[in-house]
Amino acid sequence: MKVISLAQVRDTIKDLVQKANFELQDDVLEVIKEMEKKEESPAGKEVFKQILENSRIAKEEKLGLCQDTGLAVFFVEIGEDVELKKENGLGSLKEAITEGTRTGYEEGYLRKSVVEDPIRRKNTGDNTPAYIHWELVPGDSFKVTFIAKGGGAENMSAVRMFAPAAGMEGIEDFVVETADKGGSNPCPPIVVGVGVGGNFEYSALLAKKALLRRPLGSHNSDPFYADMEKRLLERINDLGIGPQGMGGRITALAVHVESFPCHIASMPAAVNIQCHSHRVMNFEL
């Protein structure tokens, strides 16, 4: 039985949310630099230059890469054989993650971007609640993935329930159409997470999980979906939207697709749009 201390979880998360918001990870930087070489438009090149300069300043000065430091979204994979040690007044894993988020956003001078109620819209003041997805797995692993998800890109996302007859083509057109509609709003160059299958809510979750795949730009292990990813990236980049929507060759940095079994009568698909400020980090205890 592995014992995990809740205080350690809290402290790790407190540091993680800050680091993720100050530093683009190497896999993300690498893709950005690679795509910069392919950009032809003068405005697009200038945008890439500013993105890279921004990441240098943010890291050096511990400043948010973007002022929208996002909702704090977590995917937690916890083994059935893990025992959680309650301490320091922390009574549950959820509390440890919430506390880590609250203190991390406060200490890191990160923006508090959560409102208490979707219609009445009073800020909660500490960027909680955290948005936590749990997965119980066999064994004693404990893995956490964090993404700081800004509103601009999230707002350009979409879910659609297709009839199976729409096929691969229907889904691909939907993904390209969603990127096209987003245009300049989600701060292109974007990252596109696609979830195919499952059911209504599962497809959206798959799309978010697709965004979390690392390294950025790696392909699905199923060659069928790897090919789909390559085709989609090319089609989205042919849209001409370009960096920040100012016209150019690079509209998307990467497309990741995840799939799951689904009902004989349905074919759900979800597209989760993410900006170039792709702030994803993981840790294991």
Added chain:
Amino acid sequence: MAEHRIETPVSDELITNLRAGDKVFITGYLYTGRDSAHKKLIDLVNEGKELPIDVKGQFIYYVGPTPARPGKPIGSAGPTTSYRMDSFAPTLHALGLKGTIGKGSRNEEVKESLKKYKAVYLAAVGGAGALISKSIEGAEVIAYSELGPEAIRKVEVKDFPCIVINDMYGGDLYEEGKKQYKRD
């Protein structure tokens, strides 16, 4: 692309020189505001009351910055998505506002109002908030402090970098740029 170094407040004549795709570096003051602050401003206009800021000849920057670290005027401060302020912009243009700064496209009413009132829409690079904060030298909350990051601030800028998206002649960099690079 032409480059302009401008100082606020600006004249109508200056606006006539700006074309979609031009680079602009602003020095002087900008007012900041986003959804909630705009709603309050427009409510005042509708009630016939005076605004807490004089928008004549000025620019409003759509931004909700991160908190400033001690000794710094502001935190990370890049643009937010502008379409959420589309329904408010024409009213402010009518009061003499010469420009808005954000990211992402505007609707037809806003573009029409740019022509009618001689104003421009500029974009700063979204997601470059740390870099942009370098051109902000001072910031002061002047209205609606209860809104936190959404309060109206008067920020002092030096060579604040942006690009003209929509000019007063109907030019639109997003449309023109996309057309130029689209492949069928």
